[in-house]
Amino acid sequence: MIPIANPWIDSEEVCEVQRVLESGMLAQGAVVTQFERDFADYCGVEHAIATNSGTAALHAALLAAGIGAGDEVIVPSFTFFATASAVSMCGARPVFADIDADTFNISPDAIADRITPRTKAVIGVHLFGQPFDIAPVQELCADHDLVLIEDCAQAHGARYKGRKVGGFGKIGCFSFYPTKNMTTGEGGMITTDDAGIAERARRLVNHGQSEKYLHTELGYNYRMTNISAAIGSVQLRKLDRMNDLRRRHARHFSQTISRTDLRLPWCDPQAFHVYHQFVLTVTDEFPMSRDDFGTRLQIKGIGTAVHYPIPVHQQPLYRTAGDGPCCPVAETCAQRVLSIPVHPQITDTDCEYISRTINEVQ
Ligand SMILES: Cc1ncc(COP(=O)(O)O)c(C=O)c1O
Structure with missing residues (x-):
């Protein structure tokens, strides 16, 4: 059987994972920090925050953008469930927009139709590896003061008008699930050029700690492990x-x-x-x-x-x-x-x- 997906793992990933296992530093540490730096550089953004899934990245990104109860977030209806469920996890309401029949991506006209006074953000998904038509969506978001979040779970390395995805919105969110263009086993990444968003997202994925054992807000354990980051660093090079x-x-x-x-x-x-x-x-x-x-x-x-x-x-x-x-x-x-x-x-x-x-x- 020719499988529908098959992660490309070879001796280099095995070697790097073994190195982490032998180091005894299995949880989040220097290997994650290096992977974040390399991923940010690859995407051409200032900051990257690793998470333990793409869903966690979306949830933390929405929270870092201030999305909460009573807010509406416009999402495409043709996507993986997590694009919308992450909105619900914040207590906000996903509002579904239709797609363009040619690209399967969210239609800017459908977004415009769905905007209400409660709309706070739009999540555009680069579905199947093809960037959505970003320019008109950026324009709509600017006109209505909406946060644009790119769901890049399926589009590592994809480009729009020559630039890599992940830096067009306020925040980009990636998944490293094994079927994706690159993997860490399970994992995700938040990308942003906004230092404030980056700082808040980093806190949210680590129990809301501003420093060790000082919890300033409700956060989660969404941290990536060094084991996953070791796989991710090799995958990023490939x-x-x-x-x-x-x-x-x-x-x-x-x-x-x-x-x-x-x-x-x-x-x-x-x-x-x-x-x-x-x-x-x-x-x-x-x-x-x-x-x-x-x-x-x-x-x-x-x-x-x-x-x-x-x-x-x-x-x-x-x-x-x-x-x-x-x-x-x-x-x-x-x-x-x-x-x-x-x-x-x-x-x-x-x-x-x-x-x-x-x-x-x-
Ligand atoms: C478009 C999209 N968004 C979000 C996710 C969620 O990522 P994860 O499975 O890593 O939580 C996925 C992955 O399946 C996805 O394809």
Whole structure:
């Protein structure tokens, strides 16, 4: 089976983890500090604060931005659940905006429609490795005094108009879950150019301590370990190489999947897409349902996944009785999308097999 995801771990990560284990300094320490510095430099931002998940990064980022009870935060409906649940964890309300059908990313027009006097922030997600259209969202946020947070969980190294993501909003949040473009096992990172936000986020991820055993506000244990950071430092050095391979595989698929009844990913010319996922969309002309298509590929040894089968506004937690359709594009995409393997560990032969199999399915 060609898996849908497969983290690229080799002897270098093993060596660095062994070094940490032998040092006895397993929890947060100098290895995390170095990883934070390197990650900030990579993204071109002043500050980076490591966390133990992407969800923790989002939660701490929202709290550091002052989001709390009574506030509304606009989020895309087509994303992983944590983009919205982090808002709820602050006691605020996620307000769902629809997406652009070509990029699967949040639509600036939909954001504009959702702004109310209670709106305090917007979380834009760079979904599947492609930056959302940041400029109009920055403009909306500036006009309405809203905090822009980038959810970069799927877009390490992606660029918009030539600049890496993570520094366009007030805060950027990354995930290092094993399926992501780079991993630390579990982990996350907050990026920002704002010294005040950085200081507060650092406090929040460490029990609200301003100094050892002095707790000035409610915080959490969201710290990354030295073990995770050792993996992350090696992965960061490999990131551009891994992203180049993802892009190479995506180019291959775009050139060789020849069916007109499947829609291939559309790449915004302003974006440097890092293909966290390569997402096909079945059209009305496709001879079977999306689910049957996925099953056929799996029978042929090709791992597939659906990102995401239920738009977040329709999740049981957020669906309120009597609500009509609120994000029709997200709802349609949820029924039609299928991800195929694009990760760095697949070979050229795998790519050829995947394209050939897809072209022959009927
Ligand atoms: C868009 C998005 N946001 C947030 C998260 C949450 O990250 P984590 O799983 O590291 O908590 C993920 C990861 O799955 C994600 O894909």
